[in-house]
Amino acid sequence: MKHIYLLAIIVATAFGASAQSVEPVETWEENILVPDGESEGVYSMYMTNVGSSDVNLRVSAHVVSIVFGAEYRFCWGPSCFLWTTEDYTSPDQDYWIVNIAPGAVDTTFYTDYRHNDNDGISTIEYCWFDVNNTSDESCYTLNWHYGVPFGVDDVQKVELSAMSPNPVTGTSSFTYQINGNPVNVNIVFHNLVGEKVQEVQAQGPNGVVFVNADDFETGIYFYSIVADGKVLSTQKMVVSH
Structure with missing residues (x-):
């Protein structure tokens, strides 16, 4: 197995129990090429709680499309779940709910994709949500490429999304992506x-x-x-109590 990419997910604070229902957040998307000779791709995701309260998270996977004969799975907390071609959500039981203490980093999530020698593109969306308020979630889409390369136009540049929802009255979120390998972000x-x-x-x-x-x-x-001391992009947010 080969770890192709690394994603860092930052939880800026706990999902507040007082947070109101939110509009669907923007879905962030990534293209991943599984190289020839590799039987599967692996994508790891780190989560850091920089807030002052614990967070308790579950994750769901939605199969937007999948190549016939291919399959995927994900690992979360103490377990790796079964290989499948269908939607799956981590169980709503304490054993599978991941608690992240303030200042802690959770590294247990990763997802695998097996092409089983079938060329094509499979698209799977992952969403992380608060166990106490499932409407508060943030989603990420992976496009797995095998035998179907993607061009320069598919490579994303510096992106900083708008806050959603905005104004911020409970819990809101935004995404960012930077090409290259900056040392400090x-x-x-x-x-x-x-x-x-x-x-x-x-x-x-x-x-x-x-x-x-x-x-x-x-x-x-x-x-x-800000990457290596350089401001790359800025957005506005409004906070209302």
Whole structure:
């Protein structure tokens, strides 16, 4: 097996029990080429809780499309689940719910894709959600390529999504992605007068950031993705209590 990519998912704070139902968050997408000679691809995902409260998460996988004869599975917490071609959600039992303490990093999630010598593209969407409020989720789509290369147009550049939902009244999220391999990647929040109010060090060049309104005063803020000291992109968010 070969680990092809690494994704860092940042949980900026606990999913608040007071968070309201949210609009569907934007789905972030990645193309992965399984090289010739490799029987399967493996994609790892790290999750860091930089908030002040525990988070308790489950994960679901939705098969958008899958090549006939191919299969996938994912591992989460203490278990790797069965290979399948269908949708699957980690069980709603304490044993399979992953708790991440403040400041801790969870490295238990990864997903495998077996092409079984069948060429084509399989698309699977993964969503992480709070066990106490399943409407609060963030999703990530993997396009597995085997025998079907993708071109330059498929390679994503620097991207920083809009906050969703915005205004932030409970828990909201946004995604970022950076080409290349920067040494230091940070998410920096400033208020309207330019004062830095929060800075988060990312675990890698790609991630999902969860923001809780309780960590900010009511007002207008700007969040930026900063790689090796260079501001690459900035978006605005509004916090309302």
